[in-house]
Amino acid sequence: MAQPQNQAAWITAPNKKPFDIQDAPYPSPGLGELVIKSAATAINPVDWQIQARDQGFLKYPFILGEDVAGVVVEVGPEVTRFSKGQRVLAYLDGLGTGNPAHSSFQLYVLAKEILTAEIPDSVAFEQAAVLPIALATSAAGLFQEDALNFPLPSAEEPKPTGKTVLVWGGASSVGATAIQLAVAAGLTVISTASSKNFELVKSLGVSEVYDYKSPSVIEDVVNAISGTDFAGVFDAISETSTFDAVRAILAKLESNVKVVTTSPYDRPTEQPGPKFVIAVTVAQDPHKHVAKAIWNDFVPKALENGRLKTKPNPEVVGKGLHDIQHAVDVLKEGVSAKKIVVNF
Incomplete structure (x- = not known):
């Protein structure tokens, strides 16, 4: 034929x-x-x-x-x-x-x-x-050993880790997917978005969401994270303004948690510095177990039972x-x- x-x-x-x-x-x-x-x-x-x-x-x-x-x-x-x-x-x-x-x-x-x-x-x-590139990028940042190295997500009820992660830019394609994967991994998620997109971000399972345009956003996020077991930052926007905001938050918290970015960090920093993740690495050694956990184990079941939403x-x-x-x-x-x- x-x-x-x-x-x-x-x-x-x-x-x-x-x-x-x-x-x-x-x-x-x-x-x-x-x-x-x-x-x-x-x-x-x-x-x-x-x-x-x-x-x-x-x-x-x-x-x-x-x-x-x-x-x-x-x-x-x-x-x-x-x-x-x-x-x-x-x-x-x-x-x-x-x-x-x-x-x-x-x-x-x-x-x-x-x-x-x-x-x-x-x-x-x-x-x-x-979903696809957002899944790959989020999985690389959240679960690879050289990135945030969180527990792999579950399509059923996740086991709480007690840890908190900040996802900056929760209404973006990568941010919305990163939130869902982090929640499915048992993490508490703090996020940012414009106020018009709060309901979208809340529907994905965040604990708190703050307006990134607000003059008090740095203090708001710091107050939300203070007293928690803060485990990392996923900057889904990765522009100069978000780099500066995340850096200010970490300075106020006196925290040295790992930061994941989706484009190269453009500020001088002490090593090891932010980790720039590329989607394709999730299917390469030594990370193939992450790809299997996402595409084979998580996505089909989570789409079926509604734990993964096709957002935005x-x-x-x-x-x-x-x-x-x-x-x-x-x-x-x-x-x-x-x-x-x-x-x-």
């Missing part, structure tokens, strides 16, 4: 805009890989950042995109958890592998079993698409590859408490 025709939204040269909609090779699954027919993809800041300013590490032409939800159409050797026809979400690490087949702005994608999870029928594809909500801004550029532009303009998604 003839292979399906694949197409992709290619970036053909540094800073090239718009994406070029062209044919793409139909992927062939290797060891531990599967082919997914895309139903929805989400847009991430790295997508517009690469298109706006060449990062210097890509070989062009290339395909961007990290989040996909869809249906399994083919499995490779030694894939044991999936079969044709299953509904799944997957984090695609094309930026790490350099292989455009491992990217989501195309009709058929090549995913790794270790970074793929089944989704229940109750979860729509556009909802599922908001998706905002579908188009259908098909020709709308990828519009979606990237929408995200570049700025969004709050939502994830930009394109359906296929």
Whole structure:
């Protein structure tokens, strides 16, 4: 039987805009890989950042995109958890592998079993698409031994650890997922968000949430953490203003807990300093047990029983590859408490 025709939204040269909609090779699954027919993809800041300013590490032409939800159409050797026809979400690490087949702005994608999870029928594809890179980034920061090294999450009732973590930026995609994973790991979570997003953040299980725009936010967070077993910080925003806020909080608490950031820390600091986590590391040695705990053990059960919510909500801004550029532009303009998604 003839292979399906694949197409992709290619970036053909540094800073090239718009994406070029062209044919793409139909992927062939290797060891531990599967082919997914895309139903929805989400847009991430790295997508517009690469298109706006060449990062210097890509070989062009290339395909961007990290989040996909869809249906399994083919499995490779030694894939044991999936079969044709299953509904799944997957984090695609094309930026790490350099292989455009491992990217989501195309009709058929090549995913790794270790970074793929089944989704229940109750979860729509556009909802599922908001999660993958946020899961990978959050898991890397919260559970890897070289990061915060918290206990792995449970899809059932977690055992309380008695420890408290600060998640700065709880209404962001990564922040919302980090909160849920931390709660599922038995941690007490303090967070920040704009006041209009308090209800969203509270619905994810935080103990307290404070307005990051408030002039008293530093004191508010310090007072909330004081007297607890403070175990770390996950800065889901990781901009200059949040680095400064977290540093001020730690200074007032006289605390030396580990801080995780999602972009490089831009302030001089004494070693060991903040830990910059990259999503792809969660599927690499020595961290593969973390990926297994998330995609195999936690996500399918937690989506089914409601302990993992697909937050923030998706905002579908188009259908098909020709709308990828519009979606990237929408995200570049700025969004709050939502994830930009394109359906296929």
